[in-house]
Amino acid sequence: MTDTMQNSATPFGVVRVGAIATLAAVAFAVGGCGTSGNILDSLGPVASGTAPTSVATAPAAPTKKRVAFAPLIGAPAAISQQLSTSVASEVGQRSVPVVQSGAPTDYTVRGYVVAAPDQSGTKLSYIWDVTDPAGKRAHRITGEEFVKGRSGGDPWANVTPTVLNGIATKTATQLAAWVPSAVPAAANAVGGPAPTPAASSPVPLTASAARPAASAAVQPTALKTASAKPASLPALAMIPPVTGAPGDGKKSLSAALKRNLQSRGVSLTTKPSAQTYTVRGNVAMGKAAAGKQDIEIQWLVFDPKGQRVGTVAQKNKIPQGSLDGAWGKTADAAAAAAGQGVAKLLPKTVKVN
DSSP: OOOOOOOOOOOOOSSTTHHHHTOOOEEEESSSOOOOOOOOOOOOOOGGGOOOOGGGGOOOSOOBOOEEEOOOBSSOHHHHHHHHHHHHHHHHTTTOOEEOTTSOOSEEEEEEEEEEEETTEEEEEEEEEEEOTTSOEEEEEEEEEEEESOOSSOGGGGOOHHHHHHHHHHHHHHHHHHSOBSSOGGGGSTTSSOOOOOTTSOOOHHHHHHHHHHHHHHHHHHHHHHTSOOSEEEOEEEOOOOBSOSTTHHHHHHHHHHHHHHHTTOEEOSSOOTTEEEEEEEEEEEEEETTEEEEEEEEEEEOTTSOEEEEEEEEEEEETTTTSSOOTHHHHHHHHHHHHHHHHHSOSEEEOO
């Protein structure tokens, strides 16, 4: 069974990004049903087990851990700069220390944003990955905004400062709520360890002796559970350089699809594995006639065993030779048109044998 997905076509305009922004994207599955359509140091002992006074509990709002922002990917320079600055400013206003990129930090925030043409304007998708110093992802924030405006042409033309400020506020609110405190929760109790019980209320010896036994009883079970192998692992996508593309399309087109898939929550890799699905792009240029030229882009998706899962195909006519140099935003527009179909052909997880 085959399910067809197609973007609404509009005529090419003088803006070059329209050269592929209107390519029809059709995804179909192979051999089955098709796809459908985010310390405080101790202040000293407390005498006779009495509770600390209210004055001793003054540090009520411990400092958050530090974050740094990496350069934003996917947007034009001016928009990238404005959004990055707005998010960092909003986060700083929420008591989260923001440090310069490259300085010692607890977390690094990497943003990706993609603008795709929509029938009523522009669909803006964004993703923020928070990684620890080892590069391991610790948190992710995703979202979408629909911006009304002129359809076709450059989708970024509809993105206003107001829209970017709205994204910055939403992102900062979620990020600040997640960033942990730089002071462990247990340290909020002034005096560190729990106070020694008063002599008038000794703890029964039998109760103290029972605790180690209970702890020892559960330890083997916990260790056994932790060592169990997962039944499935997250699926990964590998996107080699595109073949057959004129100009710099070999690199720019594959890079654009990577950014688009990341904005849709797809995890990428550069190595084959039992989790890796490969997305191979191929561009075929037709003969020029009357100043026009046919172009076809196919994105073939293969599972970890090399079996083809499906294909996303794009076709259109472009001005002759218009892609013989730098693709620029045309690559992002082409990837935006194909990204949804490719993402639908990729599973969320892969079963582990």
